[in-house]
Amino acid sequence: MIAALLGYLGYLVMATYFLYSCHLFITSRGVPKSWPLIGMTPAMLLNFHRLLDRVTEILEKSKGTFLYRGFWFTNTDFLATSDPQNFHELVNGIIPRQIEKGLIPILEHVAEQGLVVNLQELFMRQSFDLATIIVYGYNPKSLSIGFPEIQQLNYGDNREYQSFSFLKYLTREEVTNKLMRDYSANMILAFEDTNSTVLTWFFWILSKNPMAEKKIEEELTRNLLVEGGDLQILKEINKLVYLHAALCETLRFFPPVPYEFRTPTRSDTLPSGHCVNEKTRILVCTYAMGRMTSVWGEDCHEFKPERWITGEGKIKREPPSKFFAFMSGPRMCMGKDLAFTLMKATAASIILNYKLEVIPGQNVSPRPSVLLHMKHGVMARIKSRRV
Numbered sequence: 001m002i003a004a005l006l007g008y009l010g011y012l013v014m015a016t017y018f019l020y021s022c023h024l025f026i027t028s029r030g031v032p033k034s035w036p037l038i039g040m041t042p043a044m045l046l047n048f049h050r051l052l053d054r055v056t057e058i059l060e061k062s063k064g065t066f067l068y069r070g071f072w073f074t075n076t077d078f079l080a081t082s083d084p085q086n087f088h089e090l091v092n093g094i095i096p097r098q099i100e101k102g103l104i105p106i107l108e109h110v111a112e113q114g115l116v117v118n119l120q121e122l123f124m125r126q127s128f129d130l131a132t133i134i135v136y137g138y139n140p141k142s143l144s145i146g147f148p149e150i151q152q153l154n155y156g157d158n159r160e161y162q163s164f165s166f167l168k169y170l171t172r173e174e175v176t177n178k179l180m181r182d183y184s185a186n187m188i189l190a191f192e193d194t195n196s197t198v199l200t201w202f203f204w205i206l207s208k209n210p211m212a213e214k215k216i217e218e219e220l221t222r223n224l225l226v227e228g229g230d231l232q233i234l235k236e237i238n239k240l241v242y243l244h245a246a247l248c249e250t251l252r253f254f255p256p257v258p259y260e261f262r263t264p265t266r267s268d269t270l271p272s273g274h275c276v277n278e279k280t281r282i283l284v285c286t287y288a289m290g291r292m293t294s295v296w297g298e299d300c301h302e303f304k305p306e307r308w309i310t311g312e313g314k315i316k317r318e319p320p321s322k323f324f325a326f327m328s329g330p331r332m333c334m335g336k337d338l339a340f341t342l343m344k345a346t347a348a349s350i351i352l353n354y355k356l357e358v359i360p361g362q363n364v365s366p367r368p369s370v371l372l373h374m375k376h377g378v379m380a381r382i383k384s385r386r387v
């Protein structure tokens with residue numbers, strides 16, 4: 001009897017030791033061990049039934065960021081992170097980095113060589129690169145010295161992306177994943193054309209309103225630490241009230257989507273007294289709406305960023321029913337905040353470092369289209385403020 005009990009205890013001790021050894025084999029202080037060839041696969045397989053909780057434990061032990069090693073040569077390593085600082089960098093780091101590495105070198109080159117540049121082309125290329133970085137994680141570098149023609153973009157596993165005939169590519173039959181195709185087309189178009197249009201009109205309208213430009217310069221010098229580099233801009237972006245107001249005022253005059261068609265789902269009477277039904281196509285004239293005396297007052301033809309600033313020096317939020325550039329309702333723009341961040345960061349980096357001189361005597365007018373591009377763009381000379 002005693003011998004059997006001792007034997008049973010022996011098995012128990014051996015089993016406990018075996019389990020403990022397994023634990024030590026696969027983990028080191030709660031973090032999976034990486035073994036030659038197989039990496040951390042055993043630890044992950046053993047915890048497959050509670051993977052999310054296990055990853056949370058590992059991240060807790062690793063101060064929020066952890067490098068997972070998969071099988072050797074299988075390209076399955078990844079960096080797991082739950083660190084809010086990293087999230088911030090992933091989302092917001094892209095914009096200042098792209099400004100620093102893409103936009104500034106071009107402006108520097110144009111300034112040094114005394115060249116003139118088409119601002120519309122410049123901003124379209126900047127927005128296109130940013131959109132593809134955000135949607136595909138790939139930088140086509142269309143914003144490079146000499147404005148190269150991007151014929152074909154090879155991305156990862158040899159998928160091809162046409163850049164400036166992007167729509168042609170997206171509508172090819174081989175692109176079978178319709179959802180992905182529609183999503184990427186939507187994002188790239190929503191991103192590229194809108195931001196570049198506003199920035200082009202913004203710098204043109206600023207050249208006609210030197211007082212407003214001066215106030216922006218003063219605001220930037222007051223709020224931004226130039227010494228820390230332009231990467232500081234995002235930290236202080238909410239303080240740039242006058243710049244924000246000047247961009248709103250540009251959007252009021254030049255909404256990138258100048259009109260939209262809508263059709264009612266049932267018969268109704270509009271507040272103006274007009275009867276509409278399922279067959280009526282309503283043209284919502286956003287461009288005209290921003291220039292109506294009845295909506296914006298007698299001074300509606302003046303460029304006045306002050307109309308967007310409250311007595312307390314805060315941004316005045318106009319309801320979408322009055323300021324329609326981003327539409328309203330369930331189909332309202334999803335990228336409004338991102339758009340303001342990008343436009344403010346770009347405008348601030350340029351105005352802090354350079355003086356843009358629009359070449360006089362140009363015929364600047366909108367191209368008749370669903371998007372409010374300029375017909376020929378606008379040519380400008382760029383001078384460095386450091387000289």
Ligand code: HEM
Nearest residue numbers: 190191194195198256257325326327331332333334335339
């Ligand atoms: C100044 C910049 C921008 C303006 C003026 C603008 C304006 C608009 C407008 C008017 C619509 C409604 C279109 C319609 O219903 O037919 C829209 C939709 C949309 N926008 Fe923007 N946009 C801007 C920037 C962005 C950015 C940077 C993004 C990127 C993330 C974005 C993402 C979207 C998306 C995804 C939709 C479709 C929403 C839906 O259909 O549910 N937009 N935008």
